[in-house]
Amino acid sequence: MIVTFYFFISWVLVMLFLFNKIHQHASVKEVTLLFLLSCLINTHTYVGLFDTFKWMKTTTERELFIAVLIYKNIFVPLLISCFTLQIFRSNRTKKILFYLLFSLIIVSVDLINVFQDLYSFKQWNHFYTFIYYSIFLWGLLFTLKWYRGLDSSSGSENNVVD
Amino acid sequence: MSWTETGFGVNDYCVLVGVIISWGIYFFIPKLFTEQFRVLIFLFSLTVASIMDNSFGVRPFDFYDIMDGPKYTGMDLVVYLLYPPYGYFFLYFYKKLSLSDIYIVFYISVATIISICYEWFLYNVGVFHYKNGYQILYSICFYLFFQSILIIYYRLVEFKH
Numbered sequence: 386m387i388v389t390f391y392f393f394i395s396w397v398l399v400m401l402f403l404f405n406k407i408h409q410h411a412s413v414k415e416v417t418l419l420f421l422l423s424c425l426i427n428t429h430t431y432v433g434l435f436d437t438f439k440w441m442k443t444t445t446e447r448e449l450f451i452a453v454l455i456y457k458n459i460f461v462p463l464l465i466s467c468f469t470l471q472i473f474r475s476n477r478t479k480k481i482l483f484y485l486l487f488s489l490i491i492v493s494v495d496l497i498n499v500f501q502d503l504y505s506f507k508q509w510n511h512f513y514t515f516i517y518y519s520i521f522l523w524g525l526l527f528t529l530k531w532y533r534g535l536d537s538s539s540g541s542e543n544n545v546v547d
Numbered sequence: 548m549s550w551t552e553t554g555f556g557v558n559d560y561c562v563l564v565g566v567i568i569s570w571g572i573y574f575f576i577p578k579l580f581t582e583q584f585r586v587l588i589f590l591f592s593l594t595v596a597s598i599m600d601n602s603f604g605v606r607p608f609d610f611y612d613i614m615d616g617p618k619y620t621g622m623d624l625v626v627y628l629l630y631p632p633y634g635y636f637f638l639y640f641y642k643k644l645s646l647s648d649i650y651i652v653f654y655i656s657v658a659t660i661i662s663i664c665y666e667w668f669l670y671n672v673g674v675f676h677y678k679n680g681y682q683i684l685y686s687i688c689f690y691l692f693f694q695s696i697l698i699i700y701y702r703l704v705e706f707k708h
Contacts, residue, residue, distance in 0.1 A: 421590040
């Protein structure tokens with residue numbers, strides 16, 4: 386059930402990226418950067434939380450673990466990339482609204498995950514999740530800004546094609 | 548988080564030598580791609596390796612451990628530094644050789660054989676420890692899949708450009 390739920394909303398997000406206007410002001414490279422970076426940070430963060438620090442305990446059931454994998458490696462990167470792009474190009478009022486909506490979605494899915502036994506908290510809570518994803522989101526916004534200025538600041542390379 | 552679980556051994560030195568050599572070659576060879584695209588190649592290689600390790604290398608699957616054991620150590624992170632230069636070399640030679648479409652299958656197959664040989668070497672020096680029935684041959688599927696994805700992505704970006 387929960388696997389299908391995450392698979393479905395991930396599919397919806399992928400379709401929105403492919404056929405809608407989420408990324409109309411961003412290049413393929415920028416969308417890829419955000420998605421890959423989100424995957425990289427999120428997968429290491431959750432391994433740190435589950436295994437290294439043991440602040441959270443994840444499920445040992447294979448079916449539920451597949452849902453955890455879809456959640457942290459596909460759903461969250463797609464969602465956070467989508468909101469990064471929306472917040473990046475919006476005015477101040479819309480930025481705040483998008484940020485509130487993002488926080489609401491993230492805390493809601495965190496509640497669902499705990500309710501569905503995908504993971505449980507030991508030295509962690511929903512507020513920490515909110516703080517983590519807020520820092521994550523602002524980090525991605527700064528990364529996107531840095532990435533956009535990258536090639537304009539390094540135009541001295543020869544024989545370069547991309 | 549400590550650097551190693553059981554102190555510095557052959558596996559740690561092999562990883563450090565591999566990292567120094569691969570990054571040395573990377574800095575030495577001409578840069579064929581823009582800085583933006585190089586960042587993406589590095590990220591792709593790092594992310595794929597991280598997702599595989601953090602998905603199939605942990606419970607409930609737990610098919611393999613990296614370095615000394617299941618604990619997350621500093622040297623586990625150093626291993627990830629091996630992947631970005633490899634991803635770069637893979638696309639570098641693809642572009643440098645200007646391969647026509649008919650040779651792409653051959654190119655990916657050769658790259659997969661090289662990857663498997665290197666993984667076999669790392670397995671023998673104790674960087675990878677396979678568990679729960681996992682065999683090195685299963686890695687072929689991952690190499691074939693992700694190297695194909697990288698070439699398809701490169702061609703997509705090149706086409707858009």
